[in-house]
Amino acid sequence: MSAPAAPIEARPAKAGWLAIAVGVAAVVIAALVGSVVGAAGLDPASVVKALLDSLPGVSIESGLSQAETAILFEIRLPRIVLGALVGAVLAVSGTAYQGVFRNPLADPYLLGVAAGAGLGATLGFALVGGSGWIAPLAFAGGLGAVAVTYVLGRSVGGRSPTSLILAGVAVAAFATAVQTYILQQNVETLREVYSWILGRLTTVGWGEVIELLPYAVIASVILVKARRLLDVLALGDDEAKAIGVDVGRVRAVVVVTATLATAAAVSVSGLIGFVGIIVPHTVRLLFGWSYRVIVPLSILFGAAFLMLADVAARTLISPAELPIGVVTAFFGAPFFLLVLRTMRGPA
């Protein structure tokens, strides 16, 4: 056809170079801010030099003392990297849940991961006592709750996403009730459990990072690969099926992937709320609708967001620390509303 209109080339949506560059810049800046800011007051220029020095093939005299170098590499960096991993996992899992359930309010804790992990951690604090048990018990609790949710949801409503979500609500309520009972019986653990529930990025060297890293990498790769299918699911189950997509299988793979990664993140960081909702929606408002765009950018901006939230958690009432979950809610929610207000054109 020879319409004389402006030649608009139809191109598939994808995260453009500019958006990716902005995301990478946000990650780098957040990481730098995180390594410079802290109780020990390291000189920013020296920190940058020390970081560059640690790159293979680069040799620069940083001017940091041995103790300062240890603070940077053994205390600050693990915490920064852990923040980045947890942020990326929560944001990309939120994106995935919103896609498969076609529900903008779905978050990584939807199917009972949070409540199950909370129960597991509470059991760890109250009954076992050893801090080494908290993470594995939280992980097991989170996965167990989701497994029960899945079995219950399937038994009532077949493959319907609604019955899955309702089963998640029921399982979460039950797990929370058991958790509250255990807390009542073991009041002395209340403070510890409470601090865990509000989220914290405390690390002991690189151990937590190494625990979470494989989950974060595998989940990110699978979800980035599946991003096109999330757009297909937006057509509804029937139309997706008619164009050759096994909807049940896609949903199961995505949910299992996002849930495993979330459970791993929760087991090392506690419950950090809102990241899985705020980050994907902000990315959507700023960079576009398609999951081809949102999935990869959520990883970058989720990482940057949580690193910066941790800086705020460490500094706002220093020398004490705020729970990072409080920071993500306190700053994230108004920021999200601001973006929502400015970006929403006339509907």
Next chain:
Amino acid sequence: MISWRRVSVTYGPDTIVGPVDIEVADGEWVALIGPNGAGKSTLIKAAVDVVPHAGQVSLGGKERRPGIDIAWMPQRPQLPDEMGVGDYVLLGRTPHLGYLAAEGKHDVETMRSALDKLDLTHFARRPLRTLSGGEAQRAVLARALAQEAPVLLLDEPTAGLDVGHAVDVLEVVDELRRQEGLTVVIAAHDLTLAARFADRLILISRGEVVADGSPGEVLTKDTLTAHYGADIRVLEDPDGPVVVPVRRST
């Protein structure tokens, strides 16, 4: 050739449709007509396996491959508000792609050509919510076309369109049918319009085929009055029969 063999659909103890046998030749345009609830949509949905059914729908005697052999335009397509028209049409390439694969050059070219054929190229970047009813129908058709399937099943493609836009959509379908050699099966309520475009009409009533033939053979006063439960007059026009409703009491 697409054929429905002993296809039936049950809901609990009730048989909604069938068993029905229908055969449609390659390149033929067939309209399924019949009152609301007769089972037209159900037969179409059975062909794309979105309703569980007994019997077989096959293509030239072979198993259908989902999405590759048959493109389906539902009665009420889901049009995600913010999705771009180009991206929407590109989703029609899904049956040709592996689950985790990305589209290649050929897929993007097919998308562009589908947009072009439906005169949507300048809408490519617009969100679906900004389209009018007629434009949205064209977008759905473009997505179906991007599937490059030899059979098009259209469930009331002109529902909600005024007569001008309805004719536009059907002309486009006819043009595509000629150009691409497609087989077209459409569920239709507008009998006059169906008679203008289809080679053959199949009247479905209470889940069964009750008449099958050329528009002139099927659109008779007696047949229509019996199955639609309304008084209907059929006028002769050089281009084919014209169906006119008559008031019950005067």
